[in-house]
Amino acid sequence: MGFESIASAIPPPGHSLILLNFSDKIKDMARVIAVCNQKGGVGKTTTSVNLGAYLATLGRRVLLVDFDPQANASSALGHDRSKETYSVYHGFLGEAAPEEIVRPTQLFNFHLMPSSPHLAGALIELVSVPEREYFLRKFLNSVRHKYDYILIDLPPSLSLLTVNGLVAADEVLIPVQAEYYSLEGLGQLLETIELVKNNLRHPLKIAGAVITMYDRREHLSREISKNLRRHFPHHVFDVEIPRVIALAEAPSFSKPIILYRPDSPGAFAYRRLAEELVDQEKESLDEQKTLSTPRFGNFNIMVE
Numbered sequence: 001m002g003f004e005s006i007a008s009a010i011p012p013p014g015h016s017l018i019l020l021n022f023s024d025k026i027k028d029m030a031r032v033i034a035v036c037n038q039k040g041g042v043g044k045t046t047t048s049v050n051l052g053a054y055l056a057t058l059g060r061r062v063l064l065v066d067f068d069p070q071a072n073a074s075s076a077l078g079h080d081r082s083k084e085t086y087s088v089y090h091g092f093l094g095e096a097a098p099e100e101i102v103r104p105t106q107l108f109n110f111h112l113m114p115s116s117p118h119l120a121g122a123l124i125e126l127v128s129v130p131e132r133e134y135f136l137r138k139f140l141n142s143v144r145h146k147y148d149y150i151l152i153d154l155p156p157s158l159s160l161l162t163v164n165g166l167v168a169a170d171e172v173l174i175p176v177q178a179e180y181y182s183l184e185g186l187g188q189l190l191e192t193i194e195l196v197k198n199n200l201r202h203p204l205k206i207a208g209a210v211i212t213m214y215d216r217r218e219h220l221s222r223e224i225s226k227n228l229r230r231h232f233p234h235h236v237f238d239v240e241i242p243r244v245i246a247l248a249e250a251p252s253f254s255k256p257i258i259l260y261r262p263d264s265p266g267a268f269a270y271r272r273l274a275e276e277l278v279d280q281e282k283e284s285l286d287e288q289k290t291l292s293t294p295r296f297g298n299f300n301i302m303v304e
């Protein structure tokens with residue numbers, strides 16, 4: 001779905017809201033973070049799975065919601081789709097409550113709400129559902145108080161699924177691959193976030209961008225990191241997630257990196273990212289740089 005069509009999927013400003021009083025109630029509840037970038041293969045799922053795992057090892061109660069019909073996060077955490085278990089799609093159909101869908105993972109305090117390919121069909125059905133942008137937010141309502149963090153792994157699109165994920169979230173974490181084209185489209189993503197904020201009056205914050213698949217030996221990687229840090233109008237996490245084979249291999253063993261190669265550079269990086277995110281807890285909500293997102297076009301990348 002292109003930008004224009006998603007823009008038209010978001011109602012105009014002033015759209016009546018059933019959830020306006022919601023934000024006051026959620027402050028003591030989970031910090032809900034959508035892991036979002038409409039670009040494919042930038043490390044959204046790898047980040048959701050491994051960040052979630054390290055947040056859990058730092059003592060936080062974590063739920064990972066797989067809201068992508070590809071269900072990569074579900075399989076990376078060993079969810080067996082062939083078994084007759086509920087997925088978030090059953091929740092969409094009204095056939096299962098969140099508590100019935102959530103499954104434990106191999107890590108203490110790290111739970112998964114699995115996805116299934118049927119979720120792609122929900123996208124079409126959602127179009128005719130009243131308050132279609134709010135399905136996921138309302139659905140997660142009954143489990144928000146059970147967790148410190150709820151991470152939502154979103155698909156590579158700016159579809160209604162993505163809008164549902166953004167509306168369900170308090171914050172957005174944007175993985176940015178250290179690759180030439182990955183900075184293109186960031187402006188479009190920020191404009192979509194603005195549309196959700198303004199037209200749905202949803203106080204969505206940007207937790208920050210994290211650079212993924214970084215190779216410090218590559219000039220291009222270093223340039224992209226430098227450029228993002230210089231021009232991105234929001235926080236960029238200090239840690240750069242390195243491009244390492246162990247992070248790509250871990251899902252085939254149905255394990256997060258902490259259970260596959262805990263002493264590897266990829267593991268250290270995701271631990272560091274979890275620590276940086278936990279450090280943000282100390283910042284007051286008011287201090288966060290979320291008041292407005294300036295118009296932000298594509299980056300001009302100067303590769304020297």
Ligand SMILES: Nc1ncnc2c1ncn2[C@@H]1O[C@H](COP(=O)(O)OP(=O)(O)OP(=O)(O)O)[C@@H](O)[C@H]1O
Nearest residue numbers: 040041042043044045046156213242243244247248
């Ligand atoms: N830091 C990394 N080092 C090496 N390989 C990585 C790294 N991060 C991700 N990968 C690999 O790159 C591919 C894409 O990563 P991932 O699935 O996390 O991206 P995604 O943004 O979720 O993709 P999609 O848009 O399809 O959902 C996967 O094969 C993954 O194992």
Ligand SMILES: [Mg+2]
Nearest residue numbers: 044045068072
């Ligand atoms: Mg993914």
